[in-house]
Amino acid sequence: MRVIFRGLGLGLWVCLLGGCMKVSDMAEVSRQHLRDVGLLDHSVAQRSSGWRLQADSAIFIAQGHFVPAGEAYPRPNVVADSAFTGFVEYFPRVRRAAQPLGLEEALEQGRHAGSHYILYSRFASADDRIGTYEEWNEQRAANRLGVDSGVVQLMLIEIGTGYLVDTARIRVRGGLLSIYDTRPEDLLLRPFQQYAQRLLGLSG
Template sequence: MRYLLLILAAAALGGCMNPSDMASGTDYYLRDSGFLDHSQTRRTGNWRLQPDSFIYIAQGPFVPPGHPYARPNVVAEEAFKGFVEYFPMVRRAKTPLGLEGAMKEARAVGANYLLYTRFARGEDNVGNYEEYEDTDNAVGRDRSVIQVMLIETGTRYLVDSATVRSRGGFLTFYDASPDDLIGPPLEDYARSLLGVKTREEYQ
């Protein structure tokens, strides 16, 4: 009788939900429960950009507390990878810059907007045996906090700002670092600027 009920329940679920929806829902719950990487983005506005907007991406010269060995320009590099998928006209600063220097370069190349980023905080916990022997950090999931400002270059108007908080998952923390958490939420941010659904909104 028990097996019959299980079969009926599975059939009922199959009739109500297609495989892609089931996979999407499973992914959401695994992230929300901490098994996979998870991020949360808080925006101050809901500004939308045109797809042909020219965006210049730069990162401030700020060493994140808790993760002093982060690559100096890693946030700008990961933001570029995510934004170029949705905005064909994207350029990136080669090195970290102060806000005035980034604005000057953005205007020099004719960009409409400056996406100015900062690696606000990192928590690089132990993710493999070598790290366990070399550091006193705890074993476990990494965390990161990224801050971004979207500024119109012509008027210096702050169009939008956002804070992205990410944490690693129990199934993905091996041999990982806070840098690995940056890319997906920044790609989601690019999607949100176009009004395209993000991964969280698909759930």
């Protein structure tokens, strides 16, 4: 608890020092500190390159058949669905596969759709902790209490050449304020929005 209040105090102190900061900037700084101390959902993305795309790039989004390691059973195409929702705000020419596909199948469908790139993803690991009274009654395991977490792996491939443009690893972790009735897949939208922003060279 002391760490939480220290983080909040630091956030307020930074805001006060900013003096001329806009209200929106102050709010974002406060949110960032709340994420750092574990109260809000948190994500970290590691990219292999700084490659940027044009806004009119046609992107085909697909997810592999891989079942994530860990204590979770997300629905089969949830990563592709989350990526599509996160990307469509920034890339008008984005499409997604209706179901999980192998890489060669995904490339073929992307080529048939006239896409320039394929964003191929998989849920590498996911840990769905106890977050409701019903789950507690079913499992009765104190070591399963806590926040959800997961890891998603991405490959961005240029369809025409087969060139691997970028790879990324996104780690997500839930927050104490959003612990009730959430699943690891509920944490994916924001990191995909941020990844789309970075591909465009925007801050995110």
